[in-house]
Amino acid sequence: MAVVGTRSSRQCMMAFHAVNGPHNAILAAAQPTFSSVVPTDAQPDRPIGYGAFGVVWAVTDPRDGKRVALKKMPNVFQTLVSAKRVFRELKMLCFFKHDNVLSALDILQPPHVDFFQEIYVVTELMQSDLHKIIVSPQHLSADHVKVFLYQILRGLKYLHSAKILHRDIKPGNLLVNSNCVLKICDFGLARVEEPNRRRHMTQEVVTQYYRAPEILMGATHYDAAVDMWSVGCIFAELLGRRILFQASTPIQQLELITDLLGSPSAEDMSTVCQGARQHMMRRPYKPAALHVLYSLSSQTSPDAVHLLAQMLAFSPAKRLRVTDALSHPYLDEGRLRYHACMCRCCWSAGGQPRQYTQDYEPSAHQAFDDTWERELTSVVQVKDRMRKFIVNHMSPEKVPLCINPQSAAYRSFASSTVAHPSELPPSPHQWEA
Known part of the structure; x- marks a missing residue:
């Protein structure tokens, strides 16, 4: 594999051996005069x-001895x-500027275009994810649930204000640190909202357990409501473990x-495919059983059930x-705890709390631009544009990083593959009229 860096493979290798010698670090600094910091x-x-799309x-x-996350997109x-x-x-990771959304810290410089086949992105390293916390024996108090849910919605508001649909919100894509700070990650299925309702959108999105009913029923167009359904499912999962x-x-x-929400009305199914609508209309009527939500946990309050029921509305228009x-x-206390204890924007440079004068849940300054996608019509064009984007994005003052193929862990890292097909979001059922 070609070494990724602004210098040649030979220069980068000579620099590494001169400064460090072979060791266990997968990353090395690309400049010969740079001394690596090893804690x-x-x-x-x-x-x-x-x-699904990387490891x-x-x-x-x-460069500083800090632990980071390195994502390889092969x-x-x-x-x-x-x-x-x-x-x-890649563009989204470089666009994001929000405390509750993961963003790119660095991108390894690409090699010559002839050897350019993989992307390596450096992001902040988080300690765990919400799935691991939910299935662990760790106690989750009502305050934990409120703080986590507030941060999920806070990050999601930022994404939706940038006209971005995540399309795979699930506990495993919500990274968490020991201080309860949460960040939304994995934008492999994310895309910009489609304003034209006549244009079909892919149904092969969202892990099935968190997939909105309109996608399950073959809707060819959907909006940000699909992310809100996923958040509602996660909210219930936090309460009930x-x-x-x-x-x-x-x-x-x-x-x-439908066992929980009851049989949908014809109006609720106005956006789904005809076969799915006919299937549901033929089934016996089921009444709603929202009282079941109260049995999720001893921490489930009327406010929690009220919010949850509104997130899990069958119709996306009513969600x-x-x-x-x-x-x-329900989120008032979660907002207060987050901004009092964890939010960086609520503290002055001297470490003292300050009066918070900005919007608690800031929106993106502009919508994410995806017009370039319609301009690129070949793989060669995309490769050339992506390489230029990476080179131009990184600061000239930063010491570039390269891969160290002499690392003891490199062989395992280089052979890492994406998830097994059984772990990918399952394809939607094809309804028949």
Whole structure:
């Protein structure tokens, strides 16, 4: 594999051996005169996540000795669709500026275009994710739930204000630190909202347990309401410490949803495919059983059930929007605790609390621009544009990073692949009229 850096492979290798000699660090500094910082309690590089479109390792940044996350996106340019998807995710990671949304800290400089096949992105390293916390024996108080839910919605408001749909909100994509700070991650399925309702959108999105009913029922167009459904499912999972709708097929998934919410009306199914609508209309009527939500946990309050029921409205048109959810009384205490204890914008440079004068839940300054996607019509064009974007994005004052193929962990890192197909979001059921 070609060494990734602004200098040649030979120069980077000579620099590494001159300064460090072979060791366990996957990352090395690309400048020969730069001395790597190796902390005395250095931890070995190790894998921490395998997703649908890449793998993530916890590694050490040789420039300052800090632990960071290194995401490898392999086989980027196999097809035009995959190349555009990776470029979109890369642009989003560089666009984001929000405490509750993961963003790119650095991108490893690409090699010559002939050897350019993989992307390496450096992000902040978080300690865990919400899935691991939910399934652990760790106690989750009502305050924990409120603080986590507030941060999810706060980050989601930022994304939706930038006209971005995440399309895969789930506990495993919500990173958490020991101080309870939460960040939304993994934008491999994210895209800009489609204003034209006649344009079809892919249905192969969102892990099934968190998939909105309109997608389960074959809707060809959807909006930000699909993310809010996912957040509602996660809210219930935080309260009950179990997945709310856990079925083996999309049809069974829909059955579990109607068992709780009751049979949808014809108006509620106005956006779904005809076959799905006819299937539901033929089934016996089911009344709503929202009282079941009270049994999720001893911490489930009337306010919690009221908010949850509005998030889990069957019809996307009736589902609560993120700005309205943030103003719900249930989140008042979570907002207060977050801004008093964890939010960086609420503290002065001297470490003293200050009067918070900005909007509690800031929006993006502008919508994310995806017009470039329509301009690129070949893999070669995408590769050339992506390489220029990476080179131009990074600061000239920063010492560039390169891969160290002499690392003891490099062989394992280089052979890392994406998740097994069984771990990917399942394809939607094809309804028949």
